[in-house]
Amino acid sequence: MDWLFEPFQHVFMQRALAACVLIGFLNGFLGGFVMLRRMALMADSLSHSLLPGLAVGVLLFGLAPAGLFMGALSAALMVALGAQLLARGARVKEDSALAILYTVAFSAGVVLLSFVKVRVSLLHYLFGNVLGVSNQDLWVAYGVAVVVLPLLVAAERPLQLLLFEPSVARSQGIPTGLLSVGLVVALVLTMVSSLQAVGVILLLGLLISPAATVYLLCDSYPALLWGGGALGVFGSVSGLWLSYWLGLPSGACIVLVLGAMFCLAYLFSPRYGLIAKLLRARHFHQESLSRWEKPGHHHGH
Amino acid sequence: MSAHSHSLVVEDLTVSYRRVPALHHVGFSLSCGNCVAVLGPNGAGKSTLLKALAGLLEMETGSVSFHGRRMHGASQEFAYLPQREMVDWDFPTTVRGVVEMGRYLRVRWWRRFSKEDRNAVDAALEAVQLTALQDRQISALSGGQQQRVFLARALAQEAHVLLLDEPFTGLDQPSQEGLRGVFRRLRSEGKLLLISHHDLQTVPELFDGVLLLNGELIASGTVQEAFTQDNLARTYGTRVFSGVNHGLAI
Numbered sequence: 001m002d003w004l005f006e007p008f009q010h011v012f013m014q015r016a017l018a019a020c021v022l023i024g025f026l027n028g029f030l031g032g033f034v035m036l037r038r039m040a041l042m043a044d045s046l047s048h049s050l051l052p053g054l055a056v057g058v059l060l061f062g063l064a065p066a067g068l069f070m071g072a073l074s075a076a077l078m079v080a081l082g083a084q085l086l087a088r089g090a091r092v093k094e095d096s097a098l099a100i101l102y103t104v105a106f107s108a109g110v111v112l113l114s115f116v117k118v119r120v121s122l123l124h125y126l127f128g129n130v131l132g133v134s135n136q137d138l139w140v141a142y143g144v145a146v147v148v149l150p151l152l153v154a155a156e157r158p159l160q161l162l163l164f165e166p167s168v169a170r171s172q173g174i175p176t177g178l179l180s181v182g183l184v185v186a187l188v189l190t191m192v193s194s195l196q197a198v199g200v201i202l203l204l205g206l207l208i209s210p211a212a213t214v215y216l217l218c219d220s221y222p223a224l225l226w227g228g229g230a231l232g233v234f235g236s237v238s239g240l241w242l243s244y245w246l247g248l249p250s251g252a253c254i255v256l257v258l259g260a261m262f263c264l265a266y267l268f269s270p271r272y273g274l275i276a277k278l279l280r281a282r283h284f285h286q287e288s289l290s291r292w293e294k295p296g297h298h299h300g301h
Numbered sequence: 302m303s304a305h306s307h308s309l310v311v312e313d314l315t316v317s318y319r320r321v322p323a324l325h326h327v328g329f330s331l332s333c334g335n336c337v338a339v340l341g342p343n344g345a346g347k348s349t350l351l352k353a354l355a356g357l358l359e360m361e362t363g364s365v366s367f368h369g370r371r372m373h374g375a376s377q378e379f380a381y382l383p384q385r386e387m388v389d390w391d392f393p394t395t396v397r398g399v400v401e402m403g404r405y406l407r408v409r410w411w412r413r414f415s416k417e418d419r420n421a422v423d424a425a426l427e428a429v430q431l432t433a434l435q436d437r438q439i440s441a442l443s444g445g446q447q448q449r450v451f452l453a454r455a456l457a458q459e460a461h462v463l464l465l466d467e468p469f470t471g472l473d474q475p476s477q478e479g480l481r482g483v484f485r486r487l488r489s490e491g492k493l494l495l496i497s498h499h500d501l502q503t504v505p506e507l508f509d510g511v512l513l514l515n516g517e518l519i520a521s522g523t524v525q526e527a528f529t530q531d532n533l534a535r536t537y538g539t540r541v542f543s544g545v546n547h548g549l550a551i
Binding site (some may be wrong): 153161215219221 | 355377381388389392394398399402405408411438
C-alpha cells in the first residue's frame, strides 16, 4: 500500500490533499445548483473575470492572499452584477452582456499583469498549482466552506423550488431574487477559494463535471448535490495522486480525471448512458419486429 | 351556482404586459365545488387570468378575494399548474419528489418532514392514482400522468383553488378520461378548478361553468346559461359552430 500513501508523507502534499478535499467538495456540491440553474456559462465568464481582480490585488497589495482574495472577489461580483444591469437596460440579453464584460475584464487583467513589478507568472493564475497552496489559502477555502455549505444545505428546499419552477416559487412567496443573488455570491466565493489550486481556466471543470456525472446516474436532487461533492473530492484527490506519480501539472490532472469519470457515466450509465440507450432502442426495434411476425405475416407458407 | 355561493370574487381586474393591458376590468364570482372552463381565442388573456390569480403577474387594478378575504400576492390557497412545455422534465426528481414540493412551504426550511407531511403526500398520490408510480422519474410518464403529478402537488399543498393552463392539450382519449375523473373527484371535495381550454366540443361534458374572455369578460355562468352561440360569436368574433341544439353549441 506504500504506493498509495507515500505521496502524502510530504508536508506540501498533505496541504494539497486538504485543499483538494475542501474545494473538491465545495465545487462538486455547488455544481449541482449551477447546472440546474443553467449558470455554467455565467460561471465561465466569472472565472475569467477573476484575473483583472488578481492583477489589481497584486498591484495594490503585492502577493498578500487577502489582497488577492478581495481583488478577485470584487472583480467577479462587478462583472456578475454589471451583466445583469446591462441586460436590464438594453436590448442585449444577459449572456451576450456577460460575454462582452468578461472578455474585456480578462483582457484588462492580461494588460494589468504586464505592469506588475512582482515576478508573477500568468500561467500560474491560469492553471493554478495545488502543490503551492499556502496555509492562508487553506484558511480561505475552509472559511468559504464553513459559510457557504451550511447556507446551501439549509436553503436546499427553497432552492429546489427555485431551480424547478422559478415563477411558481416566486408566486408562493419564496425570496427568489435573494436566493439567486445568494447562489452567485456562493459561486464567486467558491471560485476565489479554488483559484490557487486549479486556476482561472480549469475552475469550471472542477465545478461542473462532478455534478454532470452524477446527473447521468441518478434521479434524486439530494443525491445530485452530495454525490457531486463526494465525486469532486474523489476526482481531486485521485488527480492529485496521479500528478505526483506522473510528474504532471496537478490542476490539469484533476480536471482530466473528472472528465474521464464523466465519459464513463456518459457511456455506461444504466439509465441515461449512450450504450443503454442504444440497447434499449434495439430491444424495442426487435420487439416490434417480432410482433409483426406473428401468424399471418409469414412469407412462404 | 350553489348554496355557499361566491367564494372567489374577482373585481375590476386589469393586467398589463409592459403597460399594454392584456385583460381589461374583468370581474366575476365563482363558488367552490365547481369546474370552470376559461375560454377564448389565442391572446384573449386566458393564461394571463390564471397567472394573475396565482400571483405570478402583478395586478394593475382590481382585487381578488377568497372566502371574503382579500388576497395579496403569495397564497397557499391557490395552486397554479403550468403548461407542460414550461416544465423541465429532466429535473432530477421523482413523482413523489414533486408532490413533496407542495409541503415545502409548510415545513421550516431546515426541518424534517413530519408524519403528517408524509401522510399528506401519500393521500395526494392516492387521490390521483399515482401511488404505484411514485418512484418514477417525471419524464418517464405519459402526458396525463404528468398533469396528475402537478395536481397531486396542489393537493399536498392543500390548495383550494386550482388554476390549470391547458391541461387537456395533447392528451389522448383515455388520458383525458383519467384526468376528468380526477377533476370530478376534486370538485366533489369542494375544490374550485379554473381550467383554460381550447376545444369547444368537449366543454359541456367536462365543465360545469364557463368564463368567456376576449381581452375583457364576455360572459360567465353555468354551461347552460353562458355557453351559448351568441356569447361564443361575441368571444371569437365569428360564428364557431353550424349545428345548434337547445341553445347549446355542440
